[in-house]
Amino acid sequence: xxxxxxxxxxxxxxxxxxxxxxxxxxxxxxxxxxxxxxxxxxxxxxxxxxxxxxxxxxxxxxxxxxxxxxxxxxxxxxxxxxxxxxxxxxxxxxxxxxxxxxxxxxxxxxxxxxxxxxxxxxxxxxxxxxxxxxxxxxxxxxxxxxxxxxxxxxxxxxxxxxxxxxxxxxxxxxxxxxxxxxxxxxxxxxxxxxxxxxxxxxxxxxxxxxxxxxxxxxxxxxxxxxxxxxxxxxxxxxxxxxxxxxxxxxxxxxxxxxxxxxxxxxxxxxxxxxxxxxxxxxxxxxxxxxxxxxxxxxxxxxxxxxxxxxxxxxxxxxxxxxxxxxxxxxxxxxxxxxxxxxx
Amino acid sequence: xxxxxxxxxxxxxxxxxxxxxxxxxxxxxxxxxxxxxxxxxxxxxxxxxxxxxxxxxxxxxxxxxxxxxxxxxxxxxxxxxxxxxxxxxxxxxxxxxxxxxxxxxxxxxxxxxxxxxxxxxxxxxxxxxxxxxxxxxxxxxxxxxxxxxxxxxxxxxxxxxxxxxxxxxxxxxxxxxxxxxxxxxxxxxxxxxxxxxxxxxxxxxxxxxxxxxxxxxxxxxxxxxxxxxxxxxxxxxxxxxxxxxxxxxxxxxxxxxxxxxxxxxxxxxxxxxxxxxxxxxxxxxxxxxxxxxxxxxxxxxxxxxxxxxxxxxxxxxxxxxxxxxxxxxxxxxxxxxxxxxxx
Numbered sequence: 191x192x193x194x195x196x197x198x199x200x201x202x203x204x205x206x207x208x209x210x211x212x213x214x215x216x217x218x219x220x221x222x223x224x225x226x227x228x229x230x231x232x233x234x235x236x237x238x239x240x241x242x243x244x245x246x247x248x249x250x251x252x253x254x255x256x257x258x259x260x261x262x263x264x265x266x267x268x269x270x271x272x273x274x275x276x277x278x279x280x281x282x283x284x285x286x287x288x289x290x291x292x293x294x295x296x297x298x299x300x301x302x303x304x305x306x307x308x309x310x311x312x313x314x315x316x317x318x319x320x321x322x323x324x325x326x327x328x329x330x331x332x333x334x335x336x337x338x339x340x341x342x343x344x345x346x347x348x349x350x351x352x353x354x355x356x357x358x359x360x361x362x363x364x365x366x367x368x369x370x371x372x373x374x375x376x377x378x379x380x381x382x383x384x385x386x387x388x389x390x391x392x393x394x395x396x397x398x399x400x401x402x403x404x405x406x407x408x409x410x411x412x413x414x415x416x417x418x419x420x421x422x423x424x425x426x427x428x429x430x431x432x433x434x435x436x437x438x439x440x441x442x443x444x445x446x447x448x449x450x451x452x453x454x455x456x457x458x459x460x461x462x463x464x465x466x467x468x469x470x471x472x473x474x475x476x477x478x479x480x481x482x483x484x485x486x487x488x489x490x491x492x493x494x495x496x497x498x499x500x501x502x503x504x505x506x507x508x509x510x511x512x513x514x515x516x517x518x519x520x521x522x523x524x525x526x527x528x529x530x531x532x533x
Numbered sequence: 534x535x536x537x538x539x540x541x542x543x544x545x546x547x548x549x550x551x552x553x554x555x556x557x558x559x560x561x562x563x564x565x566x567x568x569x570x571x572x573x574x575x576x577x578x579x580x581x582x583x584x585x586x587x588x589x590x591x592x593x594x595x596x597x598x599x600x601x602x603x604x605x606x607x608x609x610x611x612x613x614x615x616x617x618x619x620x621x622x623x624x625x626x627x628x629x630x631x632x633x634x635x636x637x638x639x640x641x642x643x644x645x646x647x648x649x650x651x652x653x654x655x656x657x658x659x660x661x662x663x664x665x666x667x668x669x670x671x672x673x674x675x676x677x678x679x680x681x682x683x684x685x686x687x688x689x690x691x692x693x694x695x696x697x698x699x700x701x702x703x704x705x706x707x708x709x710x711x712x713x714x715x716x717x718x719x720x721x722x723x724x725x726x727x728x729x730x731x732x733x734x735x736x737x738x739x740x741x742x743x744x745x746x747x748x749x750x751x752x753x754x755x756x757x758x759x760x761x762x763x764x765x766x767x768x769x770x771x772x773x774x775x776x777x778x779x780x781x782x783x784x785x786x787x788x789x790x791x792x793x794x795x796x797x798x799x800x801x802x803x804x805x806x807x808x809x810x811x812x813x814x815x816x817x818x819x820x821x822x823x824x825x826x827x828x829x830x831x832x833x834x835x836x837x838x839x840x841x842x843x844x845x846x847x848x849x850x851x852x853x854x855x856x857x858x859x860x861x862x863x864x865x866x867x868x869x870x871x872x873x874x875x876x
Binding site: 257334378387388391395401402403405409412413414416420421423436437439440443444445446447448462465466469 | 600677721730731734738744745746748752755756757759763764766779780782783786787788789790791805808809812
């Protein structure tokens with residue numbers, strides 16, 4: 191009897207140890223398998239794994255306390271695709287078409303007319319001012335709750351024109367694995383996007399396991415009001431903050447008050463975020479994803495209207511930033527778990 | 534031998550169970566003791582404990598998933614004292630004195646002269662515009678890192694004039710217990726202050742266990758620059774966002790993208806935060822701390838220049854907000870773990 195109790199207790203103790211999760215100093219993959227199966231073996235993958243192990247293994251020369259393990263990720267072109275146009279721009283075009291159908295006089299504005307017609311080139315030809323006007327019309331003039339509902343509905347029905355898949359299934363599998371690896375090693379993984387935070391927050395939890403409070407993005411001017419007896423937050427047709435380029439370090443500081451130790455981007459809009467991140471003391475990681483895979487995704491860099499990559503690519507060797515070749519370093523590109531759709 | 538091993542294994546299993554922390558559905562206090570010993574028994578304490586248990590106990594009618602358990606806390610007058618003036622204003626006066634000693638011509642501005650002389654009444658007489666000018670001078674015109682160093686140094690040397698204790702020891706013990714209780718029950722506890730986020734972030738981790746990314750506050754305009762080859766964030770002498778009154782729901786939404794389920798404040802500056810929080814669906818908690826304890830702290834409300842409480846107190850019964858009487862509901866006021874100092 192006593193012996194049986196002993197064995198049972200021992201068994202329980204072992205079971206408890208197993209269910210408690212790995213200690214902080216364990217190897218990157220808890221199960222001993224490859225935590226990054228969608229990444230091909232090579233120097234880039236080795237660099238990623240070595241960095242993660244170095245900063246999160248107690249006793250390591252480059253050890254960083256968990257509270258300071260902050261990693262920031264650009265979204266468009268880094269976590270999901272941005273061709274033939276930003277996902278949020280596709281949303282704006284669809285929204286413009288809906289609004290113009292309701293109020294045809296809106297088409298008097300050339301950028302709105304171009305958007306409603308789905309003519310991306312004509313939209314882009316209107317320049318930054320035109321884009322701001324389009325955002326104001328399609329993203330402002332409603333409460334935050336109404337906007338979230340419209341975005342949620344759009345994601346349910348929208349379909350990528352070339353790839354015939356819902357946008358929500360077009361995230362990059364290797365980056366999803368990286369997010370998970372970092373979180374399993376105590377990192378806070380924060381999205382820092384030029385896109386709108388209220389747009390992205392509708393889907394980041396489902397797509398990336400990133401909750402709304404870990405999303406930093408561009409904003410429209412927002413004010414508080416009580417309508418009848420119902421408090422609401424009103425989105426005004428006016429851009430308040432552009433979280434791109436030199437705005438990214440500012441956005442990160444305002445929201446988090448810390449400098450990241452790792453930054454992941456794919457365009458010149460991520461230059462300052464990488465620069466600021468990798469200029470800090472201790473071990474740092476800056477990574478640039480180069481879209482050089484015309485077969486499986488798209489091949490573009492310095493001449494692309496979306497995700498232009500020129501200055502950051504040129505600076506990478508001297509700055510010690512890791513350049514990822516999608517063609518060579520990724521075994522798999524898309525997560526692609528959904529059925530095809532028709533646009 | 535076998536018997537001894539059995540007892541040791543059983544002992545280990547029990548030890549492991551004890552060190553694993555309580556399961557989510559356990560009673561509020563892990564050790565079975567009182568999680569709020571600085572709160573006196575009574576309806577307020579019962580209400581607090583009942584709310585926490587209701588939203589965090591699986592199977593409860595009012596159960597809220599952990600990801601949505603967001604509680605927001607005002608700081609001045611809620612987590613620490615605000616009399617005879619806001620702590621950050623005391624910092625601004627000391628800083629003005631230092632700056633005027635270096636550059637006497639600054640005293641040509643009456644608000645700066647009043648601040649340098651430590652004359653709070655004269656400072657307040659200059660109105661909002663005067664205060665903004667004082668903040669611009671004392672909080673702007675330097676990098677975020679320099680500012681953090683100045684604030685850190687100030688907290689090390691500054692001494693509350695009436696209480697003869699470092700400001701860092703003047704936090705409210707009952708509120709500290711509440712923060713810890715909420716976190717032990719899966720809540721995210723976020724500070725939402727009219728004070729500056731970069732000012733507070735220097736001390737919130739040490740004082741409240743709240744890391745910088747969980748602090749929302751007022752900001753000055755901040756830009757990114759590279760000085761020589763060193764990237765910096767520059768604080769400009771210009772207030773960008775005032776996180777007070779109707780600004781609080783906006784600040785919360787911008788930073789977190791969620792509506793809290795519990796809000797704690799002490800003044801009319803917290804009205805909209807409580808209103809927005811408690812207007813949401815499901816179980817909600819709005820709490821107002823009433824400073825009515827002239828013996829142990831201060832007694833003030835509608836006529837106070839700092840922490841004016843009038844509209845929120847009047848609205849509390851109808852809105853279902855819990856009013857805490859410091860005199861009656863608190864067994865203990867200050868944390869007060871430090872030795873006296875001299876101002």
